[in-house]
Amino acid sequence: MLDDSDKPKSQARERFDVIYLALRERICLLDYPPGMRLGEEELAQEFGVSRTPLRRVLSRLETEGLLESRQGVGTFVTSFDMEGLRATYRLRLELASLIGRLDPLPVAPESLERIRALIARLDRGPRPDRREMARLFLDFYQESLALIGNPPLREITERLYFLTHRIYLTLMPQMDAAAEVEIFRREMAETLSAMEIGDIEAVGLIRRTHISLCLRRMELAPIPEQP
Amino acid sequence: MLDDSDKPKSQARERFDVIYLALRERICLLDYPPGMRLGEEELAQEFGVSRTPLRRVLSRLETEGLLESRQGVGTFVTSFDMEGLRATYRLRLELASLIGRLDPLPVAPESLERIRALIARLDRGPRPDRREMARLFLDFYQESLALIGNPPLREITERLYFLTHRIYLTLMPQMDAAAEVEIFRREMAETLSAMEIGDIEAVGLIRRTHISLCLRRMELAPIPEQP
DNA sequence: TCTAGTCATGTTGTATACATCTTGGCGGAG
């Protein structure tokens, strides 16, 4: 999705990508939490464009399930009930085991370095707050996506991550924060080991395991979400 | 995708769906073949709306990979090179085996009737032309989709079908027409048998097999497509 | 004749004004 290929993009498409990526990141980092209303006019002013191109971005985010527009009311960040969350997680789980089977890409040395840096960021700093955790998750999964050589699989995996991982983040405060940090640290370390020996299949299986365990922990979390 | 749930849709969304489904079907049936240019003004007039809501539909079809807009040039129906086709088919193949594992839905009796009617349509009539075949494929796969209880999996499976099956149709004239018809007939009959005993897992595996064989036959077809 | 430059033409992209819809508050009748 949003191929970062080197061919020149038109200026219009460039603008679209900037706004799209910015809004998607804000939703993913919970700067725009589920249920929040977004004002089209306000956003258009912020990015220095009219409502027309901005609405194009919002429309796409809506088809991806991140937003929901209701005429006369507003545009809102979506949430998930546990049933929808479970369905999506079960699919993500199956897709994870495919990344090693469908055209895996070779591991880039810089990718290993970046993951080591992420682990160091987690170890050195004090206890990270939720937003810092969200940022770390995002940066880490970017490296995972880089291993997927099958274009539609990469696009779908990315989309489902942005769709559901933010819900996990909203449930984090009701979970054992220190434990979650430690689990994430272990996932990064395990993934790094697998990548170092070039075993992409193992990377997929590690991720599959953690997606499954993550879903289980969410199901045990006390408060359900209202759609 | 485009949930046919019974809750009332706003008038705007209703219009969007009508136009979206109409254009997607035309692309899928090769009424709009790969490479064809679509005029926004012309389409807007046909559907009795202005360019604004029409462009919303075109924008979505573009993110789904069915269209490609270039400023100052036009909006074109996309094609695929063999590499992209192979990647997408390999993913479709893996997804097919999931439909029996992820929340399969019970078989509706009317669905069995409709499939029997499709087989009868193929047996009674004369040798069907390509467009009639495209219509039969579409109607048949609609019944397959109805078995997928996992919403994101159903949406993705549907989207990838509309994205690539039309390419198979463009290659059909260079293949053994009678053989292709017979293969399709057998797939429908096999699927019907599996559905009659409620074995959705088998439905998925049958489909997986035929997707794999279909890709192989396409790879052997003489003329490659230009992107 | 060939070639390079110019511009007219038609397309998609953008800005803006207006239409349509939902919601919440206000006010009067019971």
Add this chain to the structure above:
DNA sequence: CTCCGCCAAGATGTATACAACATGACTAGA
């Protein structure tokens, strides 16, 4: 006091005019 209905305000959806852009034909020069 309660409840029903109306209306005003603000949101998204739509229509239209204009800008930006790519293409091909045409022309002038070598």
